[in-house]
Amino acid sequence: MWIPTKSILGIPCVIVFLIYKLRRRHLSMYGVIEEFLQSHNNLIPIRYSYSNVKKMTKGFKDKLGEGGYGSVYKGKLRSGRLVAIKMLEKSKANGQDFINEVATIGRIHHVNVVQLIGYCAEGSKRALIYEFMSNGSLDKHIFPKEGLVSLRCKEAFEISLGVARGIDYLHQGCEMKILHFDIKPHNILLDENFVPKVSDFGLARLCPLEDNSLSMTAARGTMGYIAPEFFYKNIGGVSSKADIYSFGMLMMEIAGKRKNLNAFAENSSQIYFPSWVYDQFSEGKDMEIKDATDEENKITKKMLVVALWCIQMKPSDRPNSMNQVVEMLEGEIECIPIPPKPFLYPQETPSSE
Structure with missing residues (x-):
């Protein structure tokens, strides 16, 4: 089967264009998240680096569960407090799910609402750090x-x-x-x-x-x-x-x-x-x-x-x-x-x- 030379040469261009579009979309999402965090830097939760998150979880050793968003791991803060760390691997609506979590429960405290202790936002590495609930989900x-x-x-x-x-x-x-x-x-x-x-x-x-x-x-x-x-x-x-x-x-x-x-x-x-x-x-x-x-x-x-x-x-x-x-x-x-x-x-x- 004969394929025109122009078509063969065009395939890499299409791939490069798709990669470029994908990177633009991801960079746009990261930009939206970072812009939100910078404009709300008075939020109570602590911002942690990804290396901190890895240390807390001992290299993501103890997985508690997973869902459509990603996985949840058990971790420990330097103070010894146990935490649950949700790694957001599949973000929705241009990072809106991450923004929603930080915006809604980032500054509220109630005995019947889970406490958001901190978060991580380094490019594609996004995590939400909650108080640990030893009896799991209802x-x-x-x-x-x-x-x-x-x-x-x-x-x-x-x-x-x-x-x-x-x-x-x-x-x-x-x-x-x-x-x-x-x-x-x-x-x-x-x-x-x-x-x-x-x-x-x-x-x-x-x-x-x-x-x-x-x-x-x-x-x-x-x-x-x-x-x-x-x-x-x-x-x-x-x-x-x-x-x-x-x-x-x-x-x-x-x-x-x-x-x-x-x-x-x-x-x-x-x-x-x-x-x-x-x-x-x-x-x-x-x-x-x-x-x-x-x-x-x-x-x-x-x-x-x-x-x-x-x-x-x-x-x-x-x-x-x-x-x-x-x-x-x-x-x-x-x-x-x-x-x-x-x-x-x-x-x-x-x-x-």
């Missing part, structure tokens, strides 16, 4: 592997309440409202005393406290926890109530110790757990947990009823704020009415005005 305790003990009822309730307080602080306790947009079991970390901490702010958005809604061009979050208003614009705008929805789906799984959607459920009526829970309550049946006391069954019912309120299809039907959710959890179950049935999609589409 999903390992809600859906334990065989041989592991699941959470006790009181622990499950205290964790749910702690997460609610953490989200409430993000929404109302800072100078700017912080919308997380990715509340799920994997993003809740537990310390040595099982105190929960909201983590992973890569998808978070900052907005003024007085803003009630945001203009969003795309859905944010993880399927199964994303609020329906991201997909159905006619049910209401995207706001802090999106986090309330995600929290409700999370607490439903904490209380039920199962995934909300399970195609392999023994009974077809239990495939979508929230609908099954609602049917049980509407028929006057309580959730009877094996070997649980009356008090534990009462606590579980309260968690499930509050969760049902949080996952209402329309944002306007959910609690007004996470502070209200906290108050519901701290109150008596007798004071909380059973909400309307939760649906996976709008049952009626309102006519456009």
Whole structure:
């Protein structure tokens, strides 16, 4: 087969051009990150060099886990304090995930929000350094592997309440409202005393406290926890109530110790757990947990009823704020009415005005 000489000579040029474009894109991303860091040099977290990070992790010896962003390693500061170091190997949106983390939790402190101790930004080497959470992520305790003990009822309730307080602080306790947009079991970390901490702010958005809604061009979050208003614009705008929805789906799984959607459920009526829970309550049946006391069954019912309120299809039907959710959890179950049935999609589409 004969190939023109010009075509052969053109191939290296194309490769060089592609490499140039790729380098320009990466340099642009590094520039965006560095510009942000220089303009926010009053941030509390400490900036570490990459060589410091290598020393902390002893050459990235102890890997704790990995995800779509990269890997997490166990490390130790010179003071002896244990830390978890997230190496961002695959950045999103021109480094926006890295900027989001530093901008949102770089200067806040709350018992139920993970603390960002420091960061590293040297070209392609980017790391986020957090306080170490010895009990890992919540999903390992809600859906334990065989041989592991699941959470006790009181622990499950205290964790749910702690997460609610953490989200409430993000929404109302800072100078700017912080919308997380990715509340799920994997993003809740537990310390040595099982105190929960909201983590992973890569998808978070900052907005003024007085803003009630945001203009969003795309859905944010993880399927199964994303609020329906991201997909159905006619049910209401995207706001802090999106986090309330995600929290409700999370607490439903904490209380039920199962995934909300399970195609392999023994009974077809239990495939979508929230609908099954609602049917049980509407028929006057309580959730009877094996070997649980009356008090534990009462606590579980309260968690499930509050969760049902949080996952209402329309944002306007959910609690007004996470502070209200906290108050519901701290109150008596007798004071909380059973909400309307939760649906996976709008049952009626309102006519456009």
